Amino acid sequence: MLVFGLASLMAVPLRAGTIDTAFLERPWPKERIRETEVGRHAVTWREYASKPEGIFAGVRFAAPLDRDKVWALANEYADVGSSTPGVTAVRYVERSERRDVIEVDVKILWKSLTLRFEVEKEPPVLVTFRLVNEALGEYRGLSRFEEAGAGQTAVDLVTWLKPNRPVPIRLLLIVERIAMLQAAREFLKRCEKRATTR
Numbered sequence: 001m002l003v004f005g006l007a008s009l010m011a012v013p014l015r016a017g018t019i020d021t022a023f024l025e026r027p028w029p030k031e032r033i034r035e036t037e038v039g040r041h042a043v044t045w046r047e048y049a050s051k052p053e054g055i056f057a058g059v060r061f062a063a064p065l066d067r068d069k070v071w072a073l074a075n076e077y078a079d080v081g082s083s084t085p086g087v088t089a090v091r092y093v094e095r096s097e098r099r100d101v102i103e104v105d106v107k108i109l110w111k112s113l114t115l116r117f118e119v120e121k122e123p124p125v126l127v128t129f130r131l132v133n134e135a136l137g138e139y140r141g142l143s144r145f146e147e148a149g150a151g152q153t154a155v156d157l158v159t160w161l162k163p164n165r166p167v168p169i170r171l172l173l174i175v176e177r178i179a180m181l182q183a184a185r186e187f188l189k190r191c192e193k194r195a196t197t198r
Helices: 067-074 169-196
Strands: 032-038 041-050 054-063 087-095 099-108 111-122 126-133 137-149 152-163
Touching: 032 169, 041 169, 054 169, 067 137, 067 152, 067 169, 152 169
Parallel strands: none
Antiparallel strands: 032 041, 041 054, 054 152, 087 099, 099 111, 111 126, 126 137, 137 152
């Protein structure tokens, strides 16, 4: 669930950090939007992909907890390995209330990589993150958490990936969709479990 730790595009953009994600908050050209379900929760999926511009992906859903609890769950990275395929270890290089640097060891097919994420936080509303990796390219995203009333929180996760090498862009979009919807499913399960233990 690193992606959720790393959130509603409808809110007013906040910019205090150094990770530029403003381009993710504008409408994407030719974006496709579809409604789907993960588990028993309604989810809005957004996507757009092109070789020159990269892959844009977004998921929005209502989490069944108030914003402070959702924020706390979204910023627990220790169990990322157990809920994210291919992740073998997670380490904090830097950790504070407003900024984290996290190293994630992953195994993709036969190759092992260490990915270094920079994370900037504006509690309890916004998380922006960035990964720049010579082998993979650049990956940026934001998570926004907006109060939705009745003990619910609207969660938006939006990402952009620009590969360094020529790759099948549609295939990458499919992989990103599978990963983000699976992450949403696991996160919602954790929210439901937390809601029943209040």
